[in-house]
Amino acid sequence: MPRLVSHPDEAIVLKRRFGQGAASIDKYVELEGYAAVQKAIAQGPDAMQGWIIDTMKASGLRGRGGAGFPTGLKWSFVPKTSAKPKYVLVNGDESEPGTCKDHLIFREDPHTIIEGAMIAGLAIGAKMGFIYLRGEYRYLLQIMERAVADAYARGYLGKNIFGSGLDFDIVTQTGAGAYEVGEESALMESLEGKRGVPRIRPPFPAVVGLYGGPTVINNVETIANVPHILLMGGEAYAKLGTERNGGTRLFGISGHVNRPGVYELPMGYSMRKAIYEVAGGIRDGKQLKAVVPGGSSCPVLRADEIDVGLDFDQMAKAGTMLGSGGIVVLDETVSIVEFALRTIKFYQHESCGWCIPCREGTDWIKKTLTRVYEGGGQKKDIDNVQYLAENMMGRTFCPLGDAAAMPTLGFVKKFRKEFEDYIEGKKAGTPLITVQELVGAEH
Amino acid sequence: MSAIANSIFSPELAARFDKLVTLYPVKRSALVPMLLYAQDEVGYVSEAVIQEIAQRLDLIDLDVRSVLSYYSMLRTKPAGRYNVQVCTNISCMLRGGYEILDHCKQKLGIGHKQTTPDGQFSLEEVECIGDCCAAPAMQVNYDFHDELTPAKVDEILEDYASKKDGR
Numbered sequence: 140m141p142r143l144v145s146h147p148d149e150a151i152v153l154k155r156r157f158g159q160g161a162a163s164i165d166k167y168v169e170l171e172g173y174a175a176v177q178k179a180i181a182q183g184p185d186a187m188q189g190w191i192i193d194t195m196k197a198s199g200l201r202g203r204g205g206a207g208f209p210t211g212l213k214w215s216f217v218p219k220t221s222a223k224p225k226y227v228l229v230n231g232d233e234s235e236p237g238t239c240k241d242h243l244i245f246r247e248d249p250h251t252i253i254e255g256a257m258i259a260g261l262a263i264g265a266k267m268g269f270i271y272l273r274g275e276y277r278y279l280l281q282i283m284e285r286a287v288a289d290a291y292a293r294g295y296l297g298k299n300i301f302g303s304g305l306d307f308d309i310v311t312q313t314g315a316g317a318y319e320v321g322e323e324s325a326l327m328e329s330l331e332g333k334r335g336v337p338r339i340r341p342p343f344p345a346v347v348g349l350y351g352g353p354t355v356i357n358n359v360e361t362i363a364n365v366p367h368i369l370l371m372g373g374e375a376y377a378k379l380g381t382e383r384n385g386g387t388r389l390f391g392i393s394g395h396v397n398r399p400g401v402y403e404l405p406m407g408y409s410m411r412k413a414i415y416e417v418a419g420g421i422r423d424g425k426q427l428k429a430v431v432p433g434g435s436s437c438p439v440l441r442a443d444e445i446d447v448g449l450d451f452d453q454m455a456k457a458g459t460m461l462g463s464g465g466i467v468v469l470d471e472t473v474s475i476v477e478f479a480l481r482t483i484k485f486y487q488h489e490s491c492g493w494c495i496p497c498r499e500g501t502d503w504i505k506k507t508l509t510r511v512y513e514g515g516g517q518k519k520d521i522d523n524v525q526y527l528a529e530n531m532m533g534r535t536f537c538p539l540g541d542a543a544a545m546p547t548l549g550f551v552k553k554f555r556k557e558f559e560d561y562i563e564g565k566k567a568g569t570p571l572i573t574v575q576e577l578v579g580a581e582h
Numbered sequence: 583m584s585a586i587a588n589s590i591f592s593p594e595l596a597a598r599f600d601k602l603v604t605l606y607p608v609k610r611s612a613l614v615p616m617l618l619y620a621q622d623e624v625g626y627v628s629e630a631v632i633q634e635i636a637q638r639l640d641l642i643d644l645d646v647r648s649v650l651s652y653y654s655m656l657r658t659k660p661a662g663r664y665n666v667q668v669c670t671n672i673s674c675m676l677r678g679g680y681e682i683l684d685h686c687k688q689k690l691g692i693g694h695k696q697t698t699p700d701g702q703f704s705l706e707e708v709e710c711i712g713d714c715c716a717a718p719a720m721q722v723n724y725d726f727h728d729e730l731t732p733a734k735v736d737e738i739l740e741d742y743a744s745k746k747d748g749r
Contacts, residue, residue: 140726141715224607236671236710267607274618274655275711277724310605315618316655318709332613332639334652350607393673393714400715435672435710465714467672481675485709491652572670572680 140246141239141391144400146417150379150387152367153360154403157247162282164289167250173295175366176257180303191262195365197373199385203240204230204321204358205434205462206538207451210365214355216345217263223352227259227268228330228344231359232314232321234273235434236485237465240389240401241359245272245279248363249286253309255362257300258369260307263355267308269330270359274315283311318489322537323356325491336493337537360389360464380406384450388461392418394468395425407448414445414468425470429554433462435482436542438549439475459549474568476561479550480508481572486543497540500531504547516562525551586638590630595623599638609639613649617656625660654708662697662704664742666690667721670707673714678730682718683707685732689739702743 143158161167182190195211202208217225229252233241244252256268270287272280287309290296298306312330314320320329324338327349348354364386368376377385384406390413391401397419404413410432414420421427427442432449438459440447447457454461469478487501504527507520528544528551535541551558557567589596598619602612613635620631627650636646650656666686670679687693690703697704713719716728720735727738 140728141713144715233712234710237673237714238710239712239714239716242712273712274653275721275724278726312611313615313618315614315653317653329614330611331608332610332649334649391715393717394676399717431672465673467676467714469676473676478672478675481670481672485671488709571675576680576683 141243141401143243143247144398144402146402148408148412148417149403150405151403152371152376152379152387153244153251153364153389154247155367156251157243161248161250162246162286164250164286164293167248171370172250172366173254173301175369176254176261177301178369179258179261180301180305184304188262188264191258191369194369194373195262197377198364198368199373199377199380199383200361200364200368201384201451202358203360203364203388203464205235205436205460207461210357210361213345213357214259214262216343217353217355218346219264221264221353223350224267225263225265225352226349226354227256227263227265228323228326228349228354228356229256229268229270229359229362230321230323230326230356231270231272231276231279232317232326233276233359233463234318234321235436235463235465236482237393237431237434237467238391238463239393240391240464242276242279243389243401244359244363245276245283249283250290251363251366252283252359253286253290253296255357255365256309257296257307258365259355259357259362261303261305263353265355266306267310269310269312269349271312271314271320271326271330273320274313277313280311280313287311317491318485319491319537319539322539324537326356327354334491336491337535337539339536381448381450381453383452388449388464390449391465392468393465395422395470395473396420396468397422404449406450407453410440410445410447410449410466413449413466418466418468421468421470423470425472427468428471428473429469429475431465431467431469431546433460434465435467435485436460436538436546437462438545439553441553460545472569474561474566474570475550475554475557476508476512476566477568477570477572479547480505480512482546482550483508483543486539490539490543494535494537494540496531496534497543500527500540501543503527504543511558511562514564516558518559518562520562521551521555521558586634590634591620591623595619603638610641610645613639613641613646614653617646617650617653621656626657628658660697660701663702664722665704665706666739667706667708667711669709669711669713669717669719671710673710674718677717679718681732682720682730682735685735686720686739689736703739 320335325335528547531544719728
């Protein structure tokens with residue numbers, strides 16, 4: 140399990156209850172737990188929904204799953220009236236390689252997820268919420284189930300929550316191993332008991348979602364921020380970050396750093412400082428080679444490109460993404476050819492096969508990079524990989540195709556020389572894997 | 583008394599399933615958790631598991647099989663009592679994940695998705711398990727073990743080998 144870490148540069152909002160036993164409902168309540176939902180209800184039945192959504196909009200909170208969509212705006216898209224029931228769906232299928240922040244939230248502060256889901260429910264007029272955890276997180280599911288049971292036992296969940304006259308139920312759900320299910324429409328399919336293949340949009344989930352009803356789907360970290368925002372005020376939260384990028388973010392720094400860990404830093408914090416100061420720099424006194432900045436689907440940055448602020452807009456300007464906040468640090472010993480192959484191997488394995496560009500594209504990129512890696516590469520292979528990746532972009536139901544194409548393009552464009560040298564027999568980096576191990580026996 | 587006469591599951595699990603199907607607007611929503619919980623008890627998703635779950639959810643077998651084949655944690659053959667799942671995805675790979683996998687292969691004398699002859703251990707190379715900041719990491723059944731070194735893996739595996747009771 141990831142250990143708790145800290146650094147003086149952290150701005151603590153979401154982590155304030157970490158390490159204090161807040162999975163216990165008594166401790167959670169002692170630490171201002173369930174105060175935010177009561178504050179919302181205290182606005183009165185007429186003003187409550189508007190107040191919550193206005194506060195969320197003012198906070199500048201953007202989706203922490205990776206897409207960075209403004210949360211308040213997302214909630215405001217849900218129609219006021221609906222013939223079908225509305226739902227809140229909390230996405231805890233955390234599977235993006237390099238990402239383990241939700242893991243910590245589930246373990247350290249499960250009630251804040253419940254409270255956040257309740258507030259989302261109040262905001263959109265939903266009576267039911269689901270908290271979906273990936274199947275591998277069984278011990279966290281048990282923590283979450285305990286928390287939900289405790290909240291029911293206290294009368295916080297169920298009928299007439301906090302005297303509001305409104306009902307709210309929560310069901311916890313386990314997955315059974317599938318990266319693709321982290322995508323919102325595949326997540327709904329999985330929760331409906333089906334294969335996790337994506338749905339076409341529009342209609343968007345806010346209008347037609349789970350069981351055909353309007354549904355708000357938010358990442359665990361997004362939802363966990365909600366009670367804190369309501370307590371501190373939207374503006375105060377927004378001020379911690381940068382323009383249009385409110386608040387703080389859990390950044391999971393992993394790979395070749397001295398102090399890997401999940402750190403809560405203000406949005407816009409310098410990536411260089413995050414790596415060299417917060418995470419203690421590159422281990423064994425080595426040089427930095429590259430950074431995969433927000434989970435494995437984000438285009439790589441070279442060592443000379445890390446003077447960038449960690450928010451959605453600055454990262455986009457730098458040609459990559461903030462993504463899930465999983466910063467993977469590569470030192471000089473890493474072969475980018477090998478790393479690129481390991482990355483595409485993952486996406487090829489996880490492609491659900493629904494859309495041809497993704498299914499075939501990931502497979503052909505893997506095959507081509509395997510040939511390069513095995514030493515039989517030709518110069519045209521680099522262009523072919525780029526061509527394949529470019530033609531996957533935007534041509535699939537869900538973003539998995541893009542998620543596979545984007546890092547591939549980053550590797551071959553930014554490290555083209557290394558691929559060319561590799562093909563000519565000048566191999567950079569120290570191999571971590573043999574070809575056999577990397578691509579399996581079938582090749 | 584379970585909703586199903588002659589359930590193949592333990593009374594506890596049967597009762598749990600009876601309740602589970604009532605939680606959702608649509609019964610079928612219980613399918614993925616039921617398959618996983620059934621596997622936890624039976625060891626794998628057997629034909630009998632498929633039949634009973636289909637019956638409980640008013641589905642045909644094919645619906646269950648279709649879902650079953652999609653999820654990587656579900657299996658249709660028994661695994662070892664202790665299923666060792668080593669992550670080799672990027673964060674783990676950078677910190678020795680493949681070395682850990684190799685070490686497990688040698689120590690257990692088996693490869694990917696194989697089981698030791700005594701049925702105690704099986705081994706799997708898995709994708710990211712969400713423990714990146716404590717890499718390299720693995721799971722044995724549902725337990726996380728991380729910041730692994732070959733020596734630490736030896737201790738962990740020996741610890742499991744000496745346990746009398748399984749899960």
